Amino acid sequence: MDEQTAGGTRVDMVMATIRQRIAGRSLTPGARLPSIRKSASALKVSPSTVVDAYERLVAEGAIRSRPGSGFYVANQTAPLSLSEIGPKVDRAVDPFxxxxxxxxxxxxxxxxxxxxxxxxxLPEDSIRRALRALARADGAVLADYGSPLGLPALRQFLARRMAERGIESSPDQIMLTESGTQAMDLLCRLLLEPGDTVLVDDPCYFNFQALLRAHRAKIVSVPYTPVGPDIELYGQALNEHRPRLYITNSAIHNPTGAILSPVVAHKVLKLADQFGLTIIEDDLFADFERLPAPRLSAFDGLDRVVLIGSFSKTISASVRCGFVAARPEWIEGLIDLKIATSFGGGRLGAELVLAVLSDGRYxxxxxxxxxxxxxxxxxxxxxxxxxxxxxxxxxxxxxxxxxxxxxxxxxxxxxxxxxxxxxxxxxxxxxxxxxxxxxxxxxxxxxxxxxxxxxxxxxxxxxxxxxxx
Amino acid sequence: MDEQTAGGTRVDMVMATIRQRIAGRSLTPGARLPSIRKSASALKVSPSTVVDAYERLVAEGAIRSRPGSGFYVANQTAPLSLSEIGPKVDRAVDPFxxxxxxxxxxxxxxxxxxxxxxxxxLPEDSIRRALRALARADGAVLADYGSPLGLPALRQFLARRMAERGIESSPDQIMLTESGTQAMDLLCRLLLEPGDTVLVDDPCYFNFQALLRAHRAKIVSVPYTPVGPDIELYGQALNEHRPRLYITNSAIHNPTGAILSPVVAHKVLKLADQFGLTIIEDDLFADFERLPAPRLSAFDGLDRVVLIGSFSKTISASVRCGFVAARPEWIEGLIDLKIATSFGGGRLGAELVLAVLSDGRYxxxxxxxxxxxxxxxxxxxxxxxxxxxxxxxxxxxxxxxxxxxxxxxxxxxxxxxxxxxxxxxxxxxxxxxxxxxxxxxxxxxxxxxxxxxxxxxxxxxxxxxxxxx
Structure with a gap:
């Protein structure tokens, strides 16, 4: 086996992978590292390469060895030198x-x-028009914090658009966020305890995994079929792991492009009821649909299902704005968490998005x-x-x-x-x-x-x- | 004692307070509620009022009673009805x-x-000029995600400005965020485990408490004097509680307006060294200073001290943009956490802030x-x-x-x-x-x-x- 990759030795690559996992919290202080054999097979290197890498990480102080028990992440995370990470080609293929x-x-x-x-x-001209209009807006629009729920007119617009897709909601059930990802993050903060189990599709959007690791959740996955999750395995997973949440994309599934069938949607919700599961449905590709696909939130009426979305794919990723639509009694807790972790919302972003959405040309x-x-x-x-x-x-x-x-x-x-x-x-x-x-x-x-x-x-x-x- | 407050009974007020703490995660599922006596004294009501409130919350399913042991937050948080929260005057005076x-x-x-x-x-005219200029910007500026670290020219500007205040840093040690609060949140995610102890000033900015509760940290406080934290009690707190972090405002302290003296700054850092403490210095009021005050980050050279800041107080709270300057080896982990929890950064916000800062009129x-x-x-x-x-x-x-x-x-x-x-x-x-x-x-x-x-x-x-x- 060739011990050199394009950007350094295989030992360097294994070391960089472990350091990234520690930095990204998928390996937390005190956590046990995968065994030599397991790492070797996952990273496609020889066991002796992993041994070398682990030993050098021990020398650096990043991990500790307990004889007879394995390797553990050091409690005081050792400095991670940027320069040691090396060229990008070395980066392991992880959710990041x-x-x-x-x-x-x-x-x-x-x-x-x-x-x-x-x-x-993207609708560049509409964005430019919106910026020019904002340059003439009231001072408060340009300088003040948004309200905790966010721009009322945009929430009304979203409630109307959701109604067109069969999702009943009121603008007071909708909270604007800085992004769809932040919406998901706030929901995880509200609904998860460290160690809770979360179900995702396999494959699923990689950042669901990254986010859930940051929340110290256990992640369980169910194979995705062209019509939704494999319903038998989904039922088995609920029964066996009792997950707190199921996180999925509706309408157009990421990465497969599949569309949930009404039959599967119905079964997914029935099982969720049976096992007391909450579902987060990420609807960020909604505007790309040519025919409206079944949505869990429409069947369910925002009871067990929380809907999130954003405008990064259809308007701009440079203007940050997303939203969450949830059962009314969760909104207070979400507001408190949004304030605690990001203070006010960005008023300007919401105003820009609303201007583009209301532009007849959109x-x-x-x-x-x-x-x-x-x-x-x-x-x-x-x-x-x-x-x-x-x-x-x-x-x-x-x-x-x-x-x-x-x-x-x-x-x-x-x-x-x-x-x-x-x-x-x-x-x-x-x-x-x-x-x-x-x-x-x-x-x-x-x-x-x-x-x-x-x-x-x-x-x-x-x-x-x-x-x- | 008058059992009626302006917006409802005192029992309602106590119930609303407990519900808010549960919703805001300062009381997490399974957590023990303060004793009747303690709550009565903290909320200035009679013990019988607290007993009534707790019993009604048990009836609602929000909390459980364990005979002989006290009251606990229910594991499945009971629905919190918005309408029951009542008028705003009922809200308890908590960190929110x-x-x-x-x-x-x-x-x-x-x-x-x-x-x-x-x-x-605020510099309204500069913001309007910046918006008009952005309306003519390149499509990528208007529509693409920012880079993970954020706009290079703004990071260079910040590094220069920090140098003027005696803080040595490189633009690669600076990561832009959506707000100063988000910067603090990402640092807590990187550096704290649930249950870790964090030291704050007493009094301190209320949102430090709100944020730390969301991170399930134990909060310990040290009285603030007109020249900084009471250094004897600070030393005692480090010795007794071994906090992982100390979070403070430098330059102009919130809420007191006090300025750290060089002597206290030096002692704070010496003790931090002795106890392996990391300090987060929130420098959001920097631009209001008339004479540069001592800064922990300047004395320390961004070794134990992490500096955060934002532009909400000096440019606009509607345009979201903040930053963190930290030791280089923490930046990779911060980037991963930023992507996991908010994906890209807002390019537009950073461009607007940079345009205003570079405007000669600023x-x-x-x-x-x-x-x-x-x-x-x-x-x-x-x-x-x-x-x-x-x-x-x-x-x-x-x-x-x-x-x-x-x-x-x-x-x-x-x-x-x-x-x-x-x-x-x-x-x-x-x-x-x-x-x-x-x-x-x-x-x-x-x-x-x-x-x-x-x-x-x-x-x-x-x-x-x-x-x-």
Missing amino acids: WVSRQSLESSDGVLKPGCGWLPPSW RKHMETLRSRLGSAMSDVAARLKAIAIEPWLMPEAGMLLWCRLPGDVDAADLARAAVAENVVLAPGNAFSVSQSAGNFMRFNVSQTLDDRIFEVLRRSLDRARKSGS | WVSRQSLESSDGVLKPGCGWLPPSW RKHMETLRSRLGSAMSDVAARLKAIAIEPWLMPEAGMLLWCRLPGDVDAADLARAAVAENVVLAPGNAFSVSQSAGNFMRFNVSQTLDDRIFEVLRRSLDRARKSGS
Whole structure:
């Protein structure tokens, strides 16, 4: 086995992985590290490489060894030197991989793996108009905190839009947040105790895992099928693990692009009732739908189901604004937690979003965008198939395409090789709690239109095949 | 004793207080409630009132009684009905009191208790210019996520400004956040385990308490003197409680307006070294200083001390932007936590703040603002003294004035009475972990210039004196 990777030795890579897990709290002080054998198999290195890495981390003080018992994270986390982390290609494919690579990439980098649209696909003109209008707004709009629930007119707009999708709610059940992610975070703060179990889909949006780790939750996953979670295994998981929460995407599932069927939605809710489960439904892709899909929150009426959303995918990720719609008796607690952890809300962000949503041109813009995404979806799927990368299903809408790589090519290897060529991919296991998606890759069709991406994919696949992986 | 308060019975008030603590996580599921006697004394009601309130909460399912052992928060938190919370005057004076009252107040309400400037005192013209300039910016600025660390030019600006104040740092040690509060929250996530002890000043900014409760930290406080924390008691607290963190305001202390002396700063750091303590220094009022005050982060060089700040007080609270400057090896972990809990940063907010800071007129604006605050400080202090409300000290700068009420007037009673007259005050115990500031009140001089405030104060004081409290 070649002990050198592109950016350093395999020992360095293992060390960097462990340091990241400690820094990112997936390994907390006092926690036991995976065994040598387990780490070796997960990171695809030899056991002696892991032994070397663990011993050097002990020398650094980051971890401690207890003879006969294994390795543990040191209680006083040892300094982690940025310079030691080395080039990005060394980064392990964990739930942060895609986000860090995408967010940190510089201008020349292509990002078929990222989860958002290119700026030119967003309603730029409406944003510019909204900024010019805001420059003439009242002083309080420009300078004061927003109210704890957030801009009333935007909450009214959201309640109306939810009603159009069959979700009954009142504006007082809706709280604005700085992002959909913050909405999820506040719900976890309200509803979870450290050590609680949370159920997610497998695969699921990688940041659900990152967030749940930050909350010290136990994560259990259920395989996702083209019509929703595998309902038998979902029932088994509820029975066996009694999770406090189930977190999922509705309408257009991330990363698969699948749409929940009404039958599965009904069963999911029936089992949730039976086991006293709360469901958080992340509806961030709602505006991309061409036909309204079944939603858990619509069937349930915001009783067991909490709905969250944001405008990062459809208006702007630069303007931060999200929301949560929950049962009325949870709103007070959510407000207190929002104030405690972020004080007021951003009034300006909410005003900008409202201005764009109320701009008559927004509906037209979304229509154009949906058909543009539809063409891109067919195009990209065809070009991927031509190099033997097969869509798991053809999504009815949205930007995401979940694909199986040819043969037994490892998506993480492919992604690391591509980063070295300035292409950020989204390898399957970043989305998989069970690490069972090593052969899958998520593509964002709006960001996969450049020929260079296919050249890099073709070259990397050829290399992977030749090296007999 | 009169069993009726302005907004309902005392039993209702006690019930609302307990519900708020449960909703705000200061009482978590399974936690033991304060004893009848303790609650009665803290809330200034008779023990039989507390017994009634606890029994009604048991009936509601919010708490459970264990015979011979006391009352406990129910594990499945019972629904909290918004309508039952009743009018605002019922709200207990807890760490959320001032923020909720200030943020929720409608247009006609006067807010001498809030912690920010009126919009007309902020650099409105610069904000309008910045918005117009942004309307012409590149599409990526308007639509894309910011980089994980945040806008490089703003981080460079902050590093230069910190250098002017004697704080050595590099832009790579600075991470932008959505607010100073979010910066503090991310640091707590990185550095605290549930149950860790944190030291704060007494009095301190009320939201430190709210935030630490959300992190399930134990809070210990040390009396604040006009030159910093009481150094003997600080040393004793470190020795006895071994806190993980000390959280404080530097430069201009909130709520007292006191300034740390170099001697105390040096001793605080020496003791921190001795006990392995990390200090978070919240420097949000930096731009209000007339002469640079000693800073823990300057003496320490960002080794044990982490500096945080924001622009909510000097530029806009509507545009969300804050920052944290920490030792380099903590930045990676902070980035991961920021992504996990709020995904990208708001690029637009950072661009707006940078545009205002780089506007040549900003420095001039701050000069005018400082002298305007100076006059308001003298004015308001004189007018308060005339009604026997005495400043604890005359602050050298800033907007905050910490005052003692005449006789044994209870600040919480006064604040509740004032809310009924559309004046939001900031009663001392909202700032005090030891609840020893019941006779104090914080005034924001920029928001205390309206005659009606003094009328309400005079009337309420008269009533309080007559009722013989």
